[in-house]
Amino acid sequence: MLERPMPVRHPRLAAANLLLLALVVACGEDDSADADPSSSGNGPVVAHRAEGDGSGDGALIEGSLAMSGGCLLVGDLPVVWPYGTTWDAEAQVVRLSDGEVVASGGRVSGGGGYHYLGDLAAEFAEPLADCPTNKYEEVAMFNAGEQITVTE
Template identity: 40%
Template sequence: MGASGVVVLLAALVACGAEDPSVEDRGASPVETGPVLTPAGAWESYPSAEVGGVLTQREGCLLLGSEVVVWPVGTTWDEEAGEVGLSDGTSAVLGEGFRGGGGHYEAATDLADVLDSAAVAELVAACVDRTSADGIVLVGP
């Protein structure tokens, strides 16, 4: 492949990475979604406890208070604004408080079944390890 072919291939790869990934891809590729972790598919039911805290980013992971956050499918990340956008129009901004519905889980919980993906559960566990998080919080839509 010549130099012009490499440039075209690289341009195509960059363009693919810049697009908003489909709902099916969310959570499976942290490179495309930034620090936002989501389940592989939409949940049929949601935990309904109150969750909240200050949103921070540490070691490439988002934490709500002292817990790694898993957001609902359809959540977006705006790197420039440091803002998470939920599909219902609410948002969470780095350094600010956020309150919503959801559920808390122990840090060692294997969420593969809940998240419908062993790969996403591994990403969550890696964030728990890297950040020494106290737990995991699932935010509902």
């Protein structure tokens, strides 16, 4: 037995609902809330999302800043920068949270640690996945709230 479709009693409401549905389907999901602020719009800089309390790993990260394959390296390792570090695309320099600027060849040092790329959270590992690493596939990771020292 065939059922008759229900009559539309409010054609304007039905049309509005169809339009809304079409807009939702056409626009898709808005991924901007999920975007990684550490790398989106910040070129090759991968940085912590939150400032942190200053605690963290106790190793000294030290070396010259270099660009290789579109990745920033400190020494020969890809690097995760402290919170607030950004990339200045016009000047092609790293801008630290205190406003200090580091150009390629500049020497930086600060507290942090060395971690295997495979052990990092996806927010850090994914943008660094194609970067050159040492034979141990390590990444230098400054502590989130670390103040970086720059020496030329």
